[in-house]
Amino acid sequence: MAVLISPALTDAAEAWLAHARALRGASEKTINAYRTDVLGFLAFMAEHHGGQQGLAPLARVGVSDMRAWMAHERGRGVSARSLARALSAVKGFYRWIAEREGFEPTAVLSTRSPKFQKKLPRPLAVDAAQAMIDRVELQAREGWVAARDVAVVTLLYGCGLRISEALGLTGAAVPLPEVVRIVGKGGKERVVPVIAPARDAVDAYARLCPHPLEPHLPLFRGVRGGALNPRAIQKVMEQARLQLGLPATATPHALRHSFATHLLGAGGDLRSIQELLGHASLSTTQAYTAVDTARLMEVYDKAHPRA
Structure with missing residues (x-):
């Protein structure tokens, strides 16, 4: 699936990860999780639209595209918790790339995170x-x-x-x-x-x-x-x-x-x-x-x- 992602998109994703690492002090484990989530999203969008994607088509991702991606993820067994994490990473990438490229990322940023039951901690007495x-x-x-x-x-x-x-x-x-x-x-x-x-x-x-x-x-x-x-x-x-x-x-x-x-x-x-x-x-x-x-x-x- 990764072969569908254009070099420009791959470079943009890596630049955002470097930004997250430097600005937020994210650990390598977190950075790797972000990379998997964002590249998976970009690969899906490339395949969803029938070919390699450059930077420009990112601005055209709409609500129906986001629904299709989330349905695809749930269909392959991704849990609500993991999908919520992936969506958070995608939103972070979109905020950064939209500001850099000068487009409005409303469709992505307004996508609602799937609900899941948070596991309460179980401290010992x-x-x-x-x-x-x-x-x-x-x-x-x-x-x-x-x-x-x-x-x-x-x-x-x-x-x-x-x-x-x-x-x-x-x-x-x-x-x-x-x-x-x-x-x-x-x-x-x-x-x-x-x-x-x-x-x-x-x-x-x-x-x-x-x-x-x-x-x-x-x-x-x-x-x-x-x-x-x-x-x-x-x-x-x-x-x-x-x-x-x-x-x-x-x-x-x-x-x-x-x-x-x-x-x-x-x-x-x-x-x-x-x-x-x-x-x-x-x-x-x-x-x-x-x-x-x-x-x-x-x-x-x-x-x-x-x-």
Whole structure:
């Protein structure tokens, strides 16, 4: 299908991706997803109109063309969520190319995104999160591996880190200070406070680790000394959740949800939690805490005086 796209369109798409990478700090994973979505759209339009497409025909894409593309995507099994993501990428490209080429992109930008049920996060209860940390320690045969797993899990729950962020720490981070600078998605930096239990857990691991924790090497190591694979933490949490009778949603990322939800429940400010999590949008943070917000609204409804 890609052969249907003219060189001019391909170049325009790559120029937009470079713009998105530079201006928005999008990660390579995001850039690759944008590329797939936009080139797929352009290829469909080229085939839909019976031949190679240059830049000029982009301005003539109408409502019926957009409907045809969306019907084609759904027909080949693309989910509503994935189609909504693809449409968002196409709209981003069209805003950029329309401004550059001087045409009105109303038909594309006015296309409604398909509705889909957003999956609410499933944070662990406070006692379940603590039980998870305690149980994780019992999974490994070697003491230093157990200490490592506890340190990682404690960072996820105690600091709200993504697993990639925790495993991205180097030996230079030891001993952990009271605040650490984390480089998150898209290269965005944020400062995160480190609670005492997390500092203690990392110190305990550092004392027991048989591999030299050199400043330029990963802090968390696999059994053979290489960088720790995220799958190792996922697996140890799977074992622990089965023993505790917790649902399959009790994953490393659920601990990050739990961090946000428990902070909100303790009176934390949503904006501050947004900064701690490194979310670009407040709506993303609200999604993280939606379960707890629902609980708070239930309490409010019961307590509110009725006429």
